[in-house]
Structures are given as C-alpha cells and as structure tokens.
Amino acid sequence: MNEDAPISPFSDEYFMKQAIQEAQKAFDANEIPVGAVVVCNNRIIARAHNLTERLNDVTAHAEMQAITAAANFLGGKYLIDCTLYVTLEPCNMCAGALAWAQITKIIYGAKDEKRGFTRFTPSPLHPRTEVVSGIMKEESSELIKEFFTKKRMSL
Amino acid sequence: MNEDAPISPFSDEYFMKQAIQEAQKAFDANEIPVGAVVVCNNRIIARAHNLTERLNDVTAHAEMQAITAAANFLGGKYLIDCTLYVTLEPCNMCAGALAWAQITKIIYGAKDEKRGFTRFTPSPLHPRTEVVSGIMKEESSELIKEFFTKKRMSL
Numbered sequence: 001m002n003e004d005a006p007i008s009p010f011s012d013e014y015f016m017k018q019a020i021q022e023a024q025k026a027f028d029a030n031e032i033p034v035g036a037v038v039v040c041n042n043r044i045i046a047r048a049h050n051l052t053e054r055l056n057d058v059t060a061h062a063e064m065q066a067i068t069a070a071a072n073f074l075g076g077k078y079l080i081d082c083t084l085y086v087t088l089e090p091c092n093m094c095a096g097a098l099a100w101a102q103i104t105k106i107i108y109g110a111k112d113e114k115r116g117f118t119r120f121t122p123s124p125l126h127p128r129t130e131v132v133s134g135i136m137k138e139e140s141s142e143l144i145k146e147f148f149t150k151k152r153m154s155l
Numbered sequence: 156m157n158e159d160a161p162i163s164p165f166s167d168e169y170f171m172k173q174a175i176q177e178a179q180k181a182f183d184a185n186e187i188p189v190g191a192v193v194v195c196n197n198r199i200i201a202r203a204h205n206l207t208e209r210l211n212d213v214t215a216h217a218e219m220q221a222i223t224a225a226a227n228f229l230g231g232k233y234l235i236d237c238t239l240y241v242t243l244e245p246c247n248m249c250a251g252a253l254a255w256a257q258i259t260k261i262i263y264g265a266k267d268e269k270r271g272f273t274r275f276t277p278s279p280l281h282p283r284t285e286v287v288s289g290i291m292k293e294e295s296s297e298l299i300k301e302f303f304t305k306k307r308m309s310l
Contacts, residue, residue, distance in 0.1 A: 056226055056230070056231070056232055057222075057223050057232065058222065058226070058233075058252060058255035058256045059214070059223055059252050059255070064214055067213065071211055071212055072211065072212075075211070076211070077212065077213050078213075091255075092250070092251035092275075093247075093250075093252045093254070093255060094248075094251070095247070095248075095251070096247035096248025096249070096251055097213060097248045099248070100213035100214070100248060101213045119277065120275050120276065121275065122274065124247045
C-alpha cells in the first residue's frame with residue numbers, strides 16, 4: 001500500500017493505522033511493537049501498546065490494556081458492539097481475555113504463526129466474535145521485523 | 156478432609172488453604188470465589204482473589220493479579236521456581252499468562268470442566284510447567300457451589 005494514499009475515515013485501514021501508531025510508541029520505548037485500539041460506533045474508545053518491559057509484567061500486552069481501558073470507558077465489563085484493531089494476531093492469553101469480554105469483532109494485521117490464538121482447538125474466542133485478519137499486514141509486521149533485526153544487531 | 160486436622164506448614168494443603176482463604180474474601184465481596192497464592196522457596200510472595208466485578212474488568216482473575224503481584228515482588232517478569240496455588244483450574248486467559256510467566260508449577264483444586272485450560276490443544280502452558288490437580292478439591296469447589304446456589308436463590 002502506498003503510504004501517501006488517502007485513507008477513508010472509519011475504514012478498517014484508518015483504524016489499523018491508529019493501532020500501528022500505538023505500535024510505534026512501543027517500538028520507541030524498546031518494547032516489542034504491538035499496538036491496539038478499540039472502536040465503538042466509529043469512535044476510538046481505547047488505545048494501548050505493549051508495556052511488558054516497562055511494567056515488568058507479562059500480562060501488559062496491548063490488547064489486555066485496551067480491554068481494561070475500553071471497559072472502563074464504557075462502564076461495563078463486556079465489549080459488545082466493539083471492534084479491536086490490533087497489529088499482530090492476539091496470543092492465547094489475549095484471546096482468552098477477549099472471550100471473557102465477549103467482544104463483537106477482532107481485526108488483526110500480521111499473523112503470529114508461533115504464538116497466535118488460531119493455533120488452538122477449540123477456538124479460545126467467544127462463539128459470536130467475528131475475526132478478520134490481514135488488514136495492513138505488511139505495515140503491521142514491518143515494525144516487528146525492524147525491532148528484532150535491531151535487537152539481533154545489538155547482540 | 157477433617158477441617159480440624161492439623162496441616163503441615165509448607166505442604167500443598169497448607170498453601171491451598173491460603174488460596175481458599177483468598178477465595179473466601181472474593182465470596183464475601185460477592186465475586187465468583189476464586190483465590191490464589193504464589194509461593195517461592197516456601198514463602199507466599201503474592202495473594203489475590205477474583206475482582207472482576209469490583210474492578211469491572213474481565214482480566215481481573217485471581218491468577219492474573221497474583222502473576223502481576225509476584226513479578227512485582229521478585230523484580231522480574233518470570234516466575235521461575237514459583238508455584239501457583241489456585242482454588243479452581245485456570246481458564247485459558249490465565250493459562251496463557253502463566254505460560255508467558257514461565258511459571259515452574261501450577262497446583263489447582265477444583266476442575267473447571269467448562270472453562271478450564273486443559274480443554275485446549277496444544278497445551279497453552281509453557282512446556283516446562285508442571286501441573287498438579289485435585290489438591291483440596293472438595294474444599295475448593297464448595298465455595299463456588301455455595302456462591303452459585305445463593306445467586307440462583309436470589310433470582
């Protein structure tokens with residue numbers, strides 16, 4: 001995709017670009033660069049990026065923080081009529097949390113062959129949750145590749 | 156097990172009883188009564204109980220809070236040489252978090268047929284994590300049964 005091409009507001013690409021901006025913040029903080037936003041009625045109600053290093057906490061994935069923040073915004077535990085945009089396929093922990101939240105839709109960019117939730121049977125998601133993958137997958141995975149290349153070079 | 160029987164310190168029953176005490180706190184706060192402790196070198200380094208209602212947050216399971224608290228105590232993200240005692244079989248989200256934490260051992264009381272992590276293939280746990288189930292399972296499930304009986308009666 002041409003970086004300069006206009007992106008319609010309220011499109012999946014628009015919201016995924018916001019998630020990528022969150023991932024960039026993680027990258028800049030030397031965290032594995034994953035970002036997420038939660039959208040409800042075309043409005044971003046939560047933004048988060050991975051903070052596992054800064055918080056010294058394996059549970060501080062972008063999705064986990066986005067779920068907590070979105071529930072806080074909505075004043076209820078369940079993310080009905082909400083869509084999570086996340087740059088990387090959620091891991092099993094995050095999929096479990098998204099199941100408890102009964103989120104309506106999950107849209108992820110890059111696939112995570114090694115840690116992604118789609119490896120598991122039965123599906124860890126809530127049966128009513130819709131999943132879309134591959135939105136801006138190149139842009140989503142670019143930061144992650146760059147992060148690990150940089151890490152390896154500094155070894 | 157006779158409630159009045161002495162329990163050796165540093166036994167699995169001793170630590171599970173501590174987890175049941177945490178579950179009782181959840182029960183008293185009208186939360187689904189699940190409790191957990193993390194033990195490292197025979198010392199309890201974290202205690203937690205389910206707080207999903209009070210915190211309005213599906214991620215606030217006893218285990219999740221115990222992982223975060225134990226990592227905070229240890230000053231590192233990984234729970235190597237730690238044992239989690241939890242009254243109920245962890246759900247998939249908590250199993251995923253315990254995998255990221257690379258916890259050495261998980262000991263749970265009651266089985267959760269519907270939501271427990273053992274339903275999933277491949278195992279969501281870290282390959283080196285040892286699992287023991289059924290320690291004080293009657294005592295562990297008693298509070299949960301009582302909780303749901305009370306709920307149904309109040310409907």
